[in-house]
Amino acid sequence: MMNRFWVFLVLVTIVSGCTTSELSTEPVDVAVGESRLPCSVIGVWRGVIPCADCPGINYNLSLNEDNTFEEMMTYQERDVEPFSRTGTWNITDGTLTLVAQDTTRTQFDLSIGGELHMLDQSGKRITTNLADKYRLRKDDNLSQASPELWNEKRRLGVDFVATGNEPGWALEIDQEKGMYFKTLPSETIAIETAIPEIVNKGKTITYKATAETGDLIVELTAQPCEDTMSGKMSTHTVRVKAKGIEFNGCGMFLNTKSEEK
Numbered sequence: 001m002m003n004r005f006w007v008f009l010v011l012v013t014i015v016s017g018c019t020t021s022e023l024s025t026e027p028v029d030v031a032v033g034e035s036r037l038p039c040s041v042i043g044v045w046r047g048v049i050p051c052a053d054c055p056g057i058n059y060n061l062s063l064n065e066d067n068t069f070e071e072m073m074t075y076q077e078r079d080v081e082p083f084s085r086t087g088t089w090n091i092t093d094g095t096l097t098l099v100a101q102d103t104t105r106t107q108f109d110l111s112i113g114g115e116l117h118m119l120d121q122s123g124k125r126i127t128t129n130l131a132d133k134y135r136l137r138k139d140d141n142l143s144q145a146s147p148e149l150w151n152e153k154r155r156l157g158v159d160f161v162a163t164g165n166e167p168g169w170a171l172e173i174d175q176e177k178g179m180y181f182k183t184l185p186s187e188t189i190a191i192e193t194a195i196p197e198i199v200n201k202g203k204t205i206t207y208k209a210t211a212e213t214g215d216l217i218v219e220l221t222a223q224p225c226e227d228t229m230s231g232k233m234s235t236h237t238v239r240v241k242a243k244g245i246e247f248n249g250c251g252m253f254l255n256t257k258s259e260e261k
Helices: 001-013 146-153
Strands: 043-049 058-062 068-075 083-092 095-100 106-111 115-118 135-138 160-164 168-175 178-182 188-191 197-201 204-213 214-221 236-242 245-253
Touching: 043 188, 068 095, 068 178, 068 236, 160 236, 168 236, 168 245, 178 214
Parallel strands: none
Antiparallel strands: 043 058, 043 135, 058 068, 068 083, 083 095, 095 106, 115 135, 160 168, 160 245, 168 178, 178 188, 197 204, 204 214, 214 236, 236 245
């Protein structure tokens, strides 16, 4: 109970691609589809936020077209039921505000492209050493992605993307920020790391990093790879080891310059 209360204290406080210059300073009411919106935020956003007494909290936020939201927090490595709540959302002065049915409020800064940054109780950016952990990213379906999505990922700095099946998983690597791995559709494993150590050996590139939620090792081998479900061909076979469990799949670099690093 105390842990959930702590989470609420922290929480009281995007199709991808919003930038500061695009943000409107005018309040936005319930007409979500109107062009007055600074950007479309409809969809599912996910992240792994800090936890007081567990490796991390898988935070899932669904923003609906009718200005309602569903929020779910799943505590990693704890035998407790996920905590969920619902309510309404609005945007004012570049800030996304969630108002739950119990009147509890959660706020996010929209001013950084492609991400939702959680604010503190005063509506200000979190400035502790864990500040970078309080962010959510758009949950794009990488296995069915369009060229427009790849272009958006490139703009946001993502260098490599990969997916796998049985069980499903998704991976993004930003060589200047870190790695993000999650199992799908439920995030039984979700790891977000800092900048990884990179080792090149022949046709294989190995990325290694450690996060509070566990170790993550990714091996990319430059050889054609066919998705076991869609049949889609990619340039690299991918092997991921997360929390001691191995996952296999396919992926590709979004920028040839990244591949040369």
